[in-house]
Amino acid sequence: MKKLKVVIICTQNSARSQMAEAFFKKYGEDIIEVYSAGLEPTIVNPYAIRVMQEIGVDISGQRSKGVKEYLGKMSFGYVIAVCKKAEDRCPVIFPGVRTLLAWPFDDPAAVEGSEEEKLQQFRQVRDAIEAKVKDWTIDYRNSI
Template sequence: MSKKINILFLCTGNSCRSQMAEGWTKHLKGDVLNAYSAGIETHGLNPNAVAVMKEAGVDISSHTSQLLSEFDDIYFDVVVTVCGHAHETCPYFPGNAKVVHVGFPDPPAQAKELAEQGASEEEQLECYRKVRDEIKAFVETLPESLGL
């Protein structure tokens, strides 16, 4: 049996996209991947991300928003940046960690814009659902799509 691949999903605040990616990876690929998520900063766990993941049968309610520095003792095989800011500010990772950028839209920003236009809470949640499903589709391609 080969060793599991350590994968880190990195986002700005570790509140939404990276949390969804960690949740999906543990749910769908936990047999071959050890999934983690972190942020350049911590913004707390987004309750709408928790809600839409729960709708899909994945419970991320026990996740916490964590800083990248909390994982200094873990060797990552691959780091996936899921937002532009994290990709642009992604630190150097020792060893041979492969850094891959797979950007996803920012649901909180999209929902805020919709709210300002008078959209209902349900319409705002659709932003989260769409990104949740895009992240799931990406995770389903792992680890083969990483070229490891």
């Protein structure tokens, strides 16, 4: 069976899209080929790495990638924007995209405060992303 190609995009490809990529691998690796990219890639956020490790998912080997790595080289069944900025720019970035899904999650890196407050925000966003990816993957699996 041919796997569905999905790309998750975000502004920096540093946290939300990285976590979503990992959860797609966890829940749908047998049916989904997943990628992630950013409009302005930076580095994978250390807080994202840390909160994913807390639940046994290692993203420390992942790297931040730009959308240009995929343009003209791959086509995707779904482009999933996990932030509003990426959603707004997606039709321009991936012209002719078959299906765009908008899953805007709060930017955990935008939280100011103590380390514990930052970690708490990353955990909340991580858990929301996991629930969304898991539910969507189950629905997709049931549809094929």
